Amino acid sequence: MSTARQSQSHYYDSQSFYDEMFEKDFSVRPHYDSVHRLFGKIKPSELNIRQHALNQRMMEEGITFTLYSSNQNEPLERTIPFDYIPRVIPRHEWDNIDRGVRQRIRALNAFTHDIYHQQHIVKDGIIPRKMIVSNTYFRPEMVGLDVPSGVYITASGIDLIRDEKGRYFVLEDNLRSPSGFSYLFKGRTLMSELFHDLYLSSSVQSIERSLNCFLSSLRSLAPSGKRDPLIVLLTPGSYNSAYYEHTFLAQQLGIHLVEGRDLVYKDHNIYLRDLRGLRKVDVIYRRIDDEFIDPLAFQPDSLLGVPGLMNAYRAGNVAIANAPGTGVADDKAVYAYVPDMIRYYLGEEPILHNVPTYILSRKEEREYVLDHLSELVVKETSLSGGYGMLIGPSATAAEIKAFAEAIKLDPERYIAQTTMKLSRAPVMMDGVMAPRHIDLRAFALMGEETHVIPGGLTRVAMTEGSLVVNSSQGGGVKDTWVLSR
Amino acid sequence: MLNRNAEALFWIGRYMERAENHARLIDVHYHLQAEDGADSEAVGKGQEAAAPTCKWSRIVDALGSRESYVQQYGSYSEQDVLRYMTLDRDNPNSLVSCVSHARGNLRTLREKVPSEMWDAVNGFYLWLREKQPEDLMAESPHLFFGKIKEWTALFQGISQSVMPRENEWHFIECGRYLERAENTLRIIKAAYNTVIASGESWSNSNATGAYSYLQAMLRSLSGYQVFRRYYADGMSVESIVEFVILNEVFPRSVHFALHTLDEHMRYIRFQDMQLRSAHDKVIRQVSKVKADLACLDQEDVMLDRDGAIVGHLLDACQTMGGTFAKTFFRMGEASA
Numbered sequence: 001m002s003t004a005r006q007s008q009s010h011y012y013d014s015q016s017f018y019d020e021m022f023e024k025d026f027s028v029r030p031h032y033d034s035v036h037r038l039f040g041k042i043k044p045s046e047l048n049i050r051q052h053a054l055n056q057r058m059m060e061e062g063i064t065f066t067l068y069s070s071n072q073n074e075p076l077e078r079t080i081p082f083d084y085i086p087r088v089i090p091r092h093e094w095d096n097i098d099r100g101v102r103q104r105i106r107a108l109n110a111f112t113h114d115i116y117h118q119q120h121i122v123k124d125g126i127i128p129r130k131m132i133v134s135n136t137y138f139r140p141e142m143v144g145l146d147v148p149s150g151v152y153i154t155a156s157g158i159d160l161i162r163d164e165k166g167r168y169f170v171l172e173d174n175l176r177s178p179s180g181f182s183y184l185f186k187g188r189t190l191m192s193e194l195f196h197d198l199y200l201s202s203s204v205q206s207i208e209r210s211l212n213c214f215l216s217s218l219r220s221l222a223p224s225g226k227r228d229p230l231i232v233l234l235t236p237g238s239y240n241s242a243y244y245e246h247t248f249l250a251q252q253l254g255i256h257l258v259e260g261r262d263l264v265y266k267d268h269n270i271y272l273r274d275l276r277g278l279r280k281v282d283v284i285y286r287r288i289d290d291e292f293i294d295p296l297a298f299q300p301d302s303l304l305g306v307p308g309l310m311n312a313y314r315a316g317n318v319a320i321a322n323a324p325g326t327g328v329a330d331d332k333a334v335y336a337y338v339p340d341m342i343r344y345y346l347g348e349e350p351i352l353h354n355v356p357t358y359i360l361s362r363k364e365e366r367e368y369v370l371d372h373l374s375e376l377v378v379k380e381t382s383l384s385g386g387y388g389m390l391i392g393p394s395a396t397a398a399e400i401k402a403f404a405e406a407i408k409l410d411p412e413r414y415i416a417q418t419t420m421k422l423s424r425a426p427v428m429m430d431g432v433m434a435p436r437h438i439d440l441r442a443f444a445l446m447g448e449e450t451h452v453i454p455g456g457l458t459r460v461a462m463t464e465g466s467l468v469v470n471s472s473q474g475g476g477v478k479d480t481w482v483l484s485r
Numbered sequence: 486m487l488n489r490n491a492e493a494l495f496w497i498g499r500y501m502e503r504a505e506n507h508a509r510l511i512d513v514h515y516h517l518q519a520e521d522g523a524d525s526e527a528v529g530k531g532q533e534a535a536a537p538t539c540k541w542s543r544i545v546d547a548l549g550s551r552e553s554y555v556q557q558y559g560s561y562s563e564q565d566v567l568r569y570m571t572l573d574r575d576n577p578n579s580l581v582s583c584v585s586h587a588r589g590n591l592r593t594l595r596e597k598v599p600s601e602m603w604d605a606v607n608g609f610y611l612w613l614r615e616k617q618p619e620d621l622m623a624e625s626p627h628l629f630f631g632k633i634k635e636w637t638a639l640f641q642g643i644s645q646s647v648m649p650r651e652n653e654w655h656f657i658e659c660g661r662y663l664e665r666a667e668n669t670l671r672i673i674k675a676a677y678n679t680v681i682a683s684g685e686s687w688s689n690s691n692a693t694g695a696y697s698y699l700q701a702m703l704r705s706l707s708g709y710q711v712f713r714r715y716y717a718d719g720m721s722v723e724s725i726v727e728f729v730i731l732n733e734v735f736p737r738s739v740h741f742a743l744h745t746l747d748e749h750m751r752y753i754r755f756q757d758m759q760l761r762s763a764h765d766k767v768i769r770q771v772s773k774v775k776a777d778l779a780c781l782d783q784e785d786v787m788l789d790r791d792g793a794i795v796g797h798l799l800d801a802c803q804t805m806g807g808t809f810a811k812t813f814f815r816m817g818e819a820s821a
Contacts, residue, residue: 046623049624050625053625053628192516193516193625193627193628194625194627196515196516196625196626196627197622200516206696206697208696208697208700209696212696212718212720215713215717215718216718219717219718228717251710252710252713253713254710254712254713254714254717
């Protein structure tokens with residue numbers, strides 16, 4: 001082990017981050033033993049062969065996403081950087097995450113229901129009314145509407161990070177249409193084929209059942225418990241950056257991949273136009289934002305959705321997953337209240353904690369934040385994907401000044417959080433291990449029961465020192481292994 | 486066409502199909518986690534060692550060659566099984582043997598088929614002949630099996646696009662579809678054996694081990710996506726068996742294979758009166774199996790827990806193979 005210690009210490013600085021693979025003294029954590037042994041001894045030439053095979057597979061299979069930028073005419077189609085050192089999670093750690101995520105989703109679902117019905121939580125003074133009415137994602141159309149089986153949040157992604165002590169925290173909830181499922185499943189396939197020896201000798205919890213659970217969750221939404229429901233995945237189309245994922249899920253779940261123009265509204269029902277004529281659609285898994293699903297109800301100029309969809313939905317003739325309006329619960333300002341929701345609705349203590357968060361509409365908290373901007377992370381509440389963020393410790397004075405002005409102008413648009421020392425895991429860079437910051441997106445599927453996909457998606461900030469893991473910002477992914485023993 | 490040519494063509498079809506099926510089967514099962522309760526804590530120390538063995542014996546079982554394997558190797562290990570199935574020339578059903586037989590047969594009638602077909606089979610054989618077990622592991626078995634599938638697809642694509650639709654073509658296709666029906670049935674039979682061995686209820690797809698195994702079974706027949714379209718999340722051993730036996734559009738189902746076999750059989754034309762009446766007899770035999778299949782309904786398959794129906798169909802396929810040989814190939818089984 002001493003050789004590993006010496007060679008690794010060259011590439012690992014002594015900053016105070018939690019490392020997934022190495023202890024402070026660079027000895028290897030027991031659950032990483034076999035992974036470290038393999039990557040410690042594998043020849044660079046062999047790694048190159050596998051890396052090459054991997055890249056080729058990803059290009060051939062079109063495991064890509066599309067980047068649009070205003071200064072380029074041709075959109076950039078690229079494969080997501082995939083690092084082949086898996087992230088390994090011991091079973092007991094995962095069991096805790098699994099329980100924590102299920103608890104959180106139950107509370108968030110209860111909250112969404114409450115907000116669109118009696119609003120007990122507001123009346124009882126747990127959450128300020130302003131937080132709801134000023135919320136961009138609050139959908140008045142949903143008020144008083146009963147959704148199938150009471151499930152609003154069919155598919156969700158809870159982003160988790162670890163601090164310097166290795167404690168897990170929830171960074172954010174993605175309750176609208178989270179993506180990343182395809183990277184998770186494809187990553188596992190690629191690893192099990194390219195590193196078959198390592199994969200087969202480690203007892204990794206299987207994720208194969210999860211797709212079945214996904215499908216069961218969608219089926220359970222079918223109006224009046226229809227036995228053989230017609231399910232469609234509604235995509236914005238092949239220009240969407242996550243289009244690969246849409247095709248992957250439709251293919252794996254055996255459901256129809258459709259665009260708005262393939263669907264038609266008639267007599268309070270939604271029909272699929274196909275060669276057999278019009279077929280009634282029972283469940284729509286949509287990967288389109290609320291604003292675009294129905295131009296009659298929301299954005300009138302949207303060409304992506306289906307005019308009349310909300311009418312059919314309100315009539316109870318079609319289910320939509322996730323339900324419109326779930327964004328009210330994953331707003332960054334509402335996030336701060338999730339622990340209270342768990343206590344309020346479930347009468348339980350939160351198993352997973354939030355990152356300490358400042359609410360800027362509160363005067364003292366705002367003043368503290370304005371004084372400490374260079375130490376904090378500031379996020380615009382309505383944006384996601386790593387956009388509209390200030391990372392204090394790495395920001396320039398000008399950026400800090402601009403954010404300070406913006407906060408003073410409209411404090412409710414922002415929240416501030418303690419800068420977390422995101423944990424690191426080694427990635428392979430030119431044949432040696434180098435530390436990079438990571439997070440973990442845990443996916444939950446809510447149906448009759450709630451299922452959390454074992455492992456989830458580990459996202460990696462591929463640039464040295466960077467804390468931004470979003471794929472739209474150059475982040476990569478790793479396969480995530482939950483040990484079954 | 487000579488009788489022996491007909492026989493050779495029939496076996497070319499069979500062996501190329503067999504190579505493809507084996508590649509799929511081994512690939513999928515190889516990448517199956519050493520499941521078998523590795524997930525459940527109930528497994529004791531002693532049993533842990535037994536679990537992976539079971540996985541390897543299943544692969545050998547699905548190819549119906551347990552006896553010959555045990556005779557040759559005695560016990561199951563990853564290396565032995567992989568070698569036995571892929572590069573062992575002593576195993577008449579290994580990939581290398583299949584391709585070598587196909588090539589040997591094609592060689593006897595090279596001049597009668599488009600030259601591109603010979604190039605494809607010969608290229609395949611030369612490529613495979615050079616492989617060592619170590620290469621296979623070093624470049625990852627998945628890539629190796631992927632390559633095998635590409636070679637067989639090349640052969641099939643070329644014959645599809647250039648072969649005249651005469652007796653030669655129909656003999657190859659008869660061989661292919663009879664092999665396919667048998668292969669699918671063997672896989673189901675192996676699954677039944679596992680059911681009996683585990684004593685676990687397999688309709689309960691919630692058991693993780695059972696689920697992965699069922700899924701692997703479908704994947705090894707490339708039927709996973711189609712199955713989803715017909716049965717959605719109803720992953721149970723009964724629905725899978727029903728699907729791979731009775732589905733009419735899935736090209737690897739027993740139903741589809743037998744119907745296509747029947748079609749090609751009927752396209753074969755003979756001048757000789759004696760051959761014609763023998764030919765009629767084979768057609769009747771195929772029709773009988775088709776009729777047996779048509780009489781089956783969902784419930785029969787559901788209740789067939791001991792595999793009697795599958796066993797019956799498998800026997801019928803073997804009988805057909807025998808009748809074939811007797812009818813058209815008076816040379817007997819010389820090239821088999």
